[in-house]
Amino acid sequence: xxxxxxxxxxxxxxxxxxxxxxxxxxxxxxxxxxxxxxxxxxxxxxxxxxxxxxxxxxxxxxxxxxxxxxxxxxxxxxxxxxxxxxxxxxxxxxxxxxxxxxxxxxxxxxxxxxxxxxxxxxxxxxxxxxxxxxxxxxxxxxxxxxxxxxxxxxxxxxxxxxxxxxxxxxxxxxxxxxxxxxxxxxxxxxxxxxxxxxxxxxxxxxxxxxxxxxxxxxxxxxxxxxxxxxxxxxxxxxxxxxxxxxxxxxxxxxxxxxxxxxxxxxxxxxxxxxxxxxxxxxxxxxxxxxxxxxxxxxxxxxxxxxxxxxxxxxx
Amino acid sequence: xxxxxxxxxxxxxxxxxxxxxxxxxxxxxxxxxxxxxxxxxxxxxxxxxxxxxxxxxxxxxxxxxxxxxxxxxxxxxxxxxxxxxxxxxxxxxxxxxxxxxxxxxxxxxxxxxxxxxxxxxxxxxxxxxxxxxxxxxxxxxxxxxxxxxxxxxxxxxxxxxxxxxxxxxxxxxxxxxxxxxxxxxxxxxxxxxxxxxxxxxxxxxxxxxxxxxxxxxxxxxxxxxxxxxxxxxxxxxxxxxxxxxxxxxxxxxxxxxxxxxxxxxxxxxxxxxxxxxxxxxxxxxxxxxxxxxxxxxxxxxxxxxxxxxxxxxxxxxxxxxxxxxxxxxxxxxxxxxxxxxxxxxxxxxxxxxxxxxxxxxxxxxxxxxxxxxxxxxxxxxxxxxxxxxxxxxxxxxxxxxxxxxxxxxxxxxxxxxxxxxxxxxxxxxx
Numbered sequence: 001x002x003x004x005x006x007x008x009x010x011x012x013x014x015x016x017x018x019x020x021x022x023x024x025x026x027x028x029x030x031x032x033x034x035x036x037x038x039x040x041x042x043x044x045x046x047x048x049x050x051x052x053x054x055x056x057x058x059x060x061x062x063x064x065x066x067x068x069x070x071x072x073x074x075x076x077x078x079x080x081x082x083x084x085x086x087x088x089x090x091x092x093x094x095x096x097x098x099x100x101x102x103x104x105x106x107x108x109x110x111x112x113x114x115x116x117x118x119x120x121x122x123x124x125x126x127x128x129x130x131x132x133x134x135x136x137x138x139x140x141x142x143x144x145x146x147x148x149x150x151x152x153x154x155x156x157x158x159x160x161x162x163x164x165x166x167x168x169x170x171x172x173x174x175x176x177x178x179x180x181x182x183x184x185x186x187x188x189x190x191x192x193x194x195x196x197x198x199x200x201x202x203x204x205x206x207x208x209x210x211x212x213x214x215x216x217x218x219x220x221x222x223x224x225x226x227x228x229x230x231x232x233x234x235x236x237x238x239x240x241x242x243x244x245x246x247x248x249x250x251x252x253x254x255x256x257x258x259x260x261x262x263x264x265x266x267x268x269x270x271x272x273x274x275x276x277x278x279x280x281x282x283x284x285x286x287x288x289x290x291x292x293x294x295x296x297x298x299x300x301x302x303x304x305x306x307x308x309x310x311x312x313x314x315x
Numbered sequence: 316x317x318x319x320x321x322x323x324x325x326x327x328x329x330x331x332x333x334x335x336x337x338x339x340x341x342x343x344x345x346x347x348x349x350x351x352x353x354x355x356x357x358x359x360x361x362x363x364x365x366x367x368x369x370x371x372x373x374x375x376x377x378x379x380x381x382x383x384x385x386x387x388x389x390x391x392x393x394x395x396x397x398x399x400x401x402x403x404x405x406x407x408x409x410x411x412x413x414x415x416x417x418x419x420x421x422x423x424x425x426x427x428x429x430x431x432x433x434x435x436x437x438x439x440x441x442x443x444x445x446x447x448x449x450x451x452x453x454x455x456x457x458x459x460x461x462x463x464x465x466x467x468x469x470x471x472x473x474x475x476x477x478x479x480x481x482x483x484x485x486x487x488x489x490x491x492x493x494x495x496x497x498x499x500x501x502x503x504x505x506x507x508x509x510x511x512x513x514x515x516x517x518x519x520x521x522x523x524x525x526x527x528x529x530x531x532x533x534x535x536x537x538x539x540x541x542x543x544x545x546x547x548x549x550x551x552x553x554x555x556x557x558x559x560x561x562x563x564x565x566x567x568x569x570x571x572x573x574x575x576x577x578x579x580x581x582x583x584x585x586x587x588x589x590x591x592x593x594x595x596x597x598x599x600x601x602x603x604x605x606x607x608x609x610x611x612x613x614x615x616x617x618x619x620x621x622x623x624x625x626x627x628x629x630x631x632x633x634x635x636x637x638x639x640x641x642x643x644x645x646x647x648x649x650x651x652x653x654x655x656x657x658x659x660x661x662x663x664x665x666x667x668x669x670x671x672x673x674x675x676x677x678x679x680x681x682x683x684x685x686x687x688x689x690x691x692x693x694x695x696x697x698x699x700x701x702x703x704x705x706x707x708x709x710x711x712x713x714x715x716x717x718x719x720x721x722x723x724x725x726x727x728x729x730x731x732x733x734x735x736x737x738x739x740x741x742x743x744x745x
Binding site (some may be wrong): 040044045046047048049050066067070071074078081147149150151152153154155156309310312313 | 330409410411412413414415416417418420421422423424425426427428430432435436437439441442446449450453454455456458460482508
């Protein structure tokens with residue numbers, strides 16, 4: 001071919017590294033000027049480089065909050081589309097669990113309740129955070145693999161996907177909470193001022209589950225065997241956590257160790273604020289649970305962010 | 316004043332590929348397999364702890380999908396990226412749209428990027444058309460207010476007014492694609508990155524999309540466009556970049572880059588490494604296939620002006636009666652044409668079969684080749700598909716329709732196309 005003169009790039013003369021840095025700096029200043037004027041909406045500069053994705057990460061997440069909302073809405077909408085029992089399922093499952101636990105732990109094993117709290121209410125107050133925890137854990141851990149087509153075709157902070165699925169679990173939580181309210185009316189049980197702290201404990205339950213969920217969902221992208229671990233954790237956890245019984249039945253010398261299970265702190269907290277003064281928190285154990293929650297949250301986010309960049313290549 | 320919006324410097328992307336060395340052993344003992352699995356398990360566990368990528372196989376090979384790619388793109392340019400399959404086009408787009416990060420080098424991008432690597436990303440079959448517009452819009456980076464403002468326009472473009480509240484799983488594939496493209500076409504980013512999107516939909520809709528792309532370009536936005544359809548690239552892009560095996564080998568006006576693309580041959584080795592045949596017929600070994608005198612290990616680019624001559628060579632180990640050779644061309648999995656020679660006896664020794672399609676038989680595009688032989692009486696055959704691919708690139712004269720859409724190309728004189736007066740006028744005339 002003869003027409004290879006002007007357009008071949010043997011060694012590009014533009015690649016003067018120092019000069020490029022200067023240009024980048026200059027364009028950065030123009031961008032801030034544009035931003036101050038406020039008319040050009042996104043004169044932002046993005047630099048893509050190995051290991052560079054970290055910067056602006058949290059600002060990016062804020063920028064993608066609408067995507068978060070719409071993905072959460074999608075998951076909720078899809079869950080109840082073309083289902084017959086749909087919402088009913090969210091009612092039947094906790095109700096039956098409550099009945100079974102009340103019979104087994106309350107009637108057959110004759111475990112004591114907290115103070116004068118009716119046993120069904122005790123069970124239900126423990127089940128609320130447990131279902132929230134297990135719901136987020138199982139929804140989120142499959143979310144990345146389930147959204148593989150998005151990950152490999154569009155950029156957005158990947159953290160949006162697992163956290164958006166947590167909203168589905170929160171919707172179920174709202175349904176369950178309404179059931180607890182009915183149950184309290186039925187038994188004529190009146191909670192006191194501590195219920196004001198409930199939002200804080202809901203947040204705690206979400207944080208406690210998001211940490212491990214992020215870790216496992218990131219692992220699940222690489223090693224698909226982790227999806228089999230989740231049902232196991234959920235099944236196992238139901239019995240090692242004080243869902244069907246009060247954690248007061250655990251012998252005193254084991255209670256600190258018991259606090260290593262982060263869900264113990266969450267459930268104790270829920271019972272404390274829902275059951276009024278009847279349920280006491282074992283503070284050292286609670287503090288330990290908080291520590292474990294914080295550790296998992298930190299570790300989960302860290303691991304997620306470290307591996308996030310390679311998701312598209314692996315999913 | 317420089318108005319560079321994308322600047323890539325020494326960009327590289329590496330993938331690691333694993334091979335199973337055991338496959339090359341003649342037989343495998345269970346003991347070896349167990350030993351290897353245990354070793355592999357230990358390795359995986361180690362990788363897991365270190366947080367490294369796990370690769371199947373015990374031989375790991377580096378593969379650079381992109382290497383040392385540097386370029387600049389200015390505001391308002393419409394750039395077409397061309398190259399063979401596996402040249403790194405899609406990887407480049409993925410890096411530019413932040414889906415995957417480069418292994419080395421860096422890119423500086425000024426402005427908001429929207430990438431369109433697939434039509435209908437994130438569409439959910441259970442949701443209605445209306446819901447999917449919002450979902451897909453948000454995924455592509457539009458704000459809710461923006462989607463609301465353009466909603467009617469999107470619906471009109473997609474022509475799905477009546478089915479807005481039907482779940483998209485009940486849409487015809489055409490409607491689905493139209494809706495998906497309509498959302499994408501109404502994105503208003505500063506930089507738009509598009510891959511292969513026009514490969515879908517019927518001809519009319521493809522035209523509409525091309526028109527829309529042209530509009531986007533005129534509106535002063537920067538567009539990066541990848542397509543195998545060199546015809547459509549050349550109509551909307553004024554600038555081109557040519558990739559080969561991960562390297563940028565040409566960057567300049569589209570017409571020059573295209574002519575260089577046509578010149579690409581030899582040593583452009585990618586894909587389809589082996590001639591593999593299957594079937595019950597023994598005694599016939601096809602050892603090489605060539606196109607216009609070039610071995611198939613080299614992917615061939617053929618001008619639409621050239622005859623396409625396919626040669627099949629090999630050796631017969633014994634005399635075979637009533638044998639018929641065949642060559643077939645496929646386009647996107649669809650068998651376009653098959654040609655045979657008459658059943659004849661094949662004597663022992665070397666053989667060569669040749670089959671030539673006249674120039675301009677097919678429209679520009681990518682085709683793959685299949686070849687084989689069959690004994691007519693005994694119904695024994697040997698057949699291999701995907702033996703090599705060839706691309707026909709457009710060089711049109713006035714005699715032919717210069718529109719690249721479709722597969723079969725017929726000279727204008729063979730096609731009777733004429734306008735007639737409406738039936739009513741016709742009656743009045745006679």
